[in-house]
Amino acid sequence: MAKQDITCDDIIKELKTGQYRPIYYLMGEEPYYIDLISDYITDNVLNETEKEFNLTVVYGADVDVATIINAAKRYPMMSEHQVVVVKEAQNIRNMEELSYYLQKPLLSTILVICHKHGVLDRRKKLAAEIEKSGILFESKKVKDAQLPAFITSYMKRKGVDLEPKATSMLADFVGTDLSRLTGELEKLIITLPKGQTRITPEQIEHNIGISKDYNNFELRSAIVEKDVLKANRIIKYFEENPKTNPIQMTLSLLFGFFSNLMLAYYAPEKSEQGIAAFLGLKSPWQSREYLNAMRRYNGVKTMQIIGEIRYADAKSKGVGNSSLNDGALLRELVFKILH
Template sequence: MEYPPLYMAKQETTCDDILKELRAGQYRPIYYLMGEEAYYIDLISDYIIDNVLTETEKEFNLSIVYGADVDIATVINAAKRYPMMSERQVVVVKEAQAIRNMEELSYYLQKPLNSTILVMCHKHGALDRRKKLTAEIEKVGILFESKKVKEAQLPAFITSYMKSKGVDLEPKATSMLADFVGTDLSRLTGELEKLIITLPKNQTRVTPEQIERNIGISKDYNNFELRSAIVEKDILKANRIVKYFEENPKTNPIQMTLSLLFGFFSNLMLAYYAPEKSERGIAGFIGLKTPWQSREYLTAMRRYSGVKTMQIIGEIRYADAKSKGVKNASLSDGDILRELVFKILH
């Protein structure tokens, strides 16, 4: 499976490259996995835990510790041990960001054991690349930064993930999932696996109806349909969706809706500057994966002027602030969204 490119320091090695190297039995003394996106950190570390050693070898040669429970000296001592009845040992440090004095790892990196695979899982942050330690890690092993996936990358991620499982999705189904789940890849892949399990035998295509039935997303009342109604200036449909959102706030949080609308109208503003106002021209200019995704932008450009688009972006920002309590003492999220949609459509 091809994963979205989340690069190392020199922008050369992706998560997929690391996994290919591991599958080929090519191991490094240290893998320092860091970044905001936990999914890729878990993907690589879990592969090492599950596949490098046999079940028998794991009994004596697999150590998994947590950063809050150990200091760097303990980690180094574990890495310096020699394997027992095995070619190598694996030492995994989860939540490594909790360890103090990480720079002391440099002493071990001067002469790391080739028989040890040390995996440091540093989530929700990263090492300072200006520090000497990062260069020392790269010299003998892998320093990988797992960056947060952007919303625009989600449809491609979903399509690629499901394709690797032999499953196809209708475009609307893909958009529904991306809009509903958001950029939490661990949660997203969990929902995708749930879909795969519930597919009828011999069926390999997921429809919006199946998403609605198995995940609980309404195929008619979701952010994707609200955006479509706003693009088409379908006032009745937009108000129906807003009312549904107000009645079901837990499954339709306003922050997710505002984020989607802000992203759309920000891209729409960019689309006005595209040299070529065609599907392909706009898709290339604003960075869409396929030309068909630009159809909504072409429709919106016929209904919203550049000046109106700028005003809408300002209104979305104002609504976001109000949803967080800024200059708002009484309005509910439903009231804020209803007011915003009214201002967009009129």
């Protein structure tokens, strides 16, 4: 496997076997996986006694590369390894100088660099030195279409199942902030009645505050089915509860759906499996709405809808709009979609 293709699961699996690298450079736009790996190393490589002398945690705003190298060159005390964790490493200047240490790293040191909201230039010498002796991991943002699979997989590891509608409600409401999403999932696990291992839309409504009948998932469904009455009932609810149903979240979801719908017209095979594979959806059931929408919206209409969503987004930010509130904007947009 190419170094740049290594996954979070690959790294955790290797760590669990006791195979440690001299450096783990964790970088990227998604903080969740960076924290997951660094926390695993911090919690599991050393026992509690060893941590007192052999665990060093520093922050990028407080140190320079020379300080990190000096810490990495120390030998462990009464332990096989020492762990040095550098958080917020994106704040460190001249990180390239770390390459001199990596030409001959101390094998008893596990150096963990947490570089969030950015990446190293893989063409530079430092990236090459990291890949020679350690792990260079890029934590990429999860796409909206990948969220249901992430939720299902996360809960499966916890021994919990979710109804498909419950999964979609969570994905649509929380979005791609994985730290917040896993927090909400843990909340659901804690509140599950004893002996129950399946989460329903009703439980999400009760414990997270998402209405099972009035949410973006149901609005999208109403639009796909061209159910004018249901769509307007949901819009009215959104207008009365703007804090829990911001228009930007709704517009983002609709834009993502109709953009994917436009792509679905080019799928070689117009079946649940064919569209799921073409769009990169993890489950064939996720493609059912696209198939339903293709029966009601042709390609030309879909392109027009995408344009109207963009126009509504601009107006919601004050561009060319002096009077319409968010509820009126959404009502106008949905009317244009449905007619």
